[in-house]
Amino acid sequence: MALAGPPAGETWAPMSMAGDSTSGVMVAAVRVRFAPSPTGALHIGGARTALYNWLLARGTGGGGPGELVLRIEDTDRERSTPENVAQILEALEWLGIDYDEGPVMQSGRAERHAEVVAQLVDAGHAYRSTAGPEEVKAYKAAHGGAAGFRGTDEGEGAVRLRIPDEGTTVVSDVIRGESSFVNALLDDLVIARADGTPIYHLAVIVDDLDAGITHVVRGADHYSNTPKQVRILKALGAPEPVYAHVPLLHGPDGKKLSKRHGAASVQELRDAGYLPEAVRNYLALLGWGYDDTTTFFTTEQLLERFSLERVSRNPAVFDEQKLRHINGRYLRELSLDDLTARLETLTGRSGLRGAAAISQEKISTLAEFWPLAGFFFDGPADDPKARAKVLGGSDGRDALARAREALAEIPDPWDEAQVEAALTRVLEAGGYKPREVYQPVRVALAGTTVSPGIFETVALMGRDATLARIDAALAAESGVGAPEG
């Protein structure tokens, strides 16, 4: 049975639906949309909203095969730039979120918006008024402060929608339940400026209606404005979509998430070396939970299990540490080919396979690879403190010299087992503790105290480079270490 038919008397007639309505076109169970305004890079809050919509459209939680429409709400010409639009498209692509229609530019639908505004005026649902902020304020003051503004038809100025004086407007939300707003407290809202351009609320309603959107899944920052949009819908005699307002994301300080909070945009996440599949997993979990124990979900599982009913009502705080943890798990499960390819894409270098192999279990993000293994390609890192600490004393240099001797004697093939055997002999012969030999070698090759495993590192570096770096380190340090005190 139908959920909510249009009120008697008027019916919404979409302007240009694909195909004709009489030919029995298959109607998607859910038609959702992601409608960002391109005022900056796509933030994780927006990314999560996009993800939820996508999971609904592509997964089974929406009740069947669905469709996702991407609409760019660019009616604010000041802040909407082509660069920002491009960034959003790029972010969605990186995240693996595809869509069936769009991107539809809201600005391109101005005529249609004007048409609906005119229709509303003609029907007596809206009127033109020159009242501005001051008049509205004065009106409220004159009516005891808490009263919705009611204007009079002046035949010119901005177009305002008439709001009833009686009754309430109920917003029904899958996540939040129902809540009602007293009509008398709602202002006659402006739906178009004096110059005829539409206001956001009008544009959203018309665009969603024309696109046949069944579920409006968006950030909770739109919740309080929903009654206004419902009023427009009622004036139009159009059915209401299912609403779902997902909780906002906050920064660690509890405030609404913004640029100040670090890795907040999708691009930054990508550059920081996070994997899109890990980001998807993490984002899904920010404000949603499936059961009492599951943390890791493949995208297939998310598609199968995600549902709006289980979305939380509380705002969530973005926790990069947890993202890192999840990312590390995904990263370690990557095949070596896959990992290598991703590292090469990120760094713009090639020939990373060997280093990738011995670094995989030590990094949590792709970006951590280069600091850990870049010395293979760019030479030892410049870390004076590490050199001073490990090779500054004669003990360290002696151990390094002995290691060099043992390594030089390794017969072909030069491999991990031989390296380990040689260094173990040094340990035994000199009565050294492992670190007393390994750290000097590590610093000689890497220039710093942190690197992949020492045997793997030496083996991968090869005989010539290893011996050369040790010689260079020995030469550089022998003159230093001046007597102190």
Added chain:
RNA sequence: GCCCCCAUGGUGUAUCGGUUAGCACGCGAGAUUUUCAAUCUUGUAGGACGGGUUCGACUCCCGUUGGGGGUACCA
């Protein structure tokens, strides 16, 4: 100011009247150990407060406090 929403450990969540309030991140300890990680074991920490309703409340109701959102001829 007014309207609306929200409230489980530091963080994300599970629990939909009866549980020793579970899981994960973080943090602490231990194991492992060539650095750093990873891994394993283990510990730590929670129902904002006050009233009700009930045989019994984290769960339902009211209030308080706290947080958030909205309140534009912005989106």
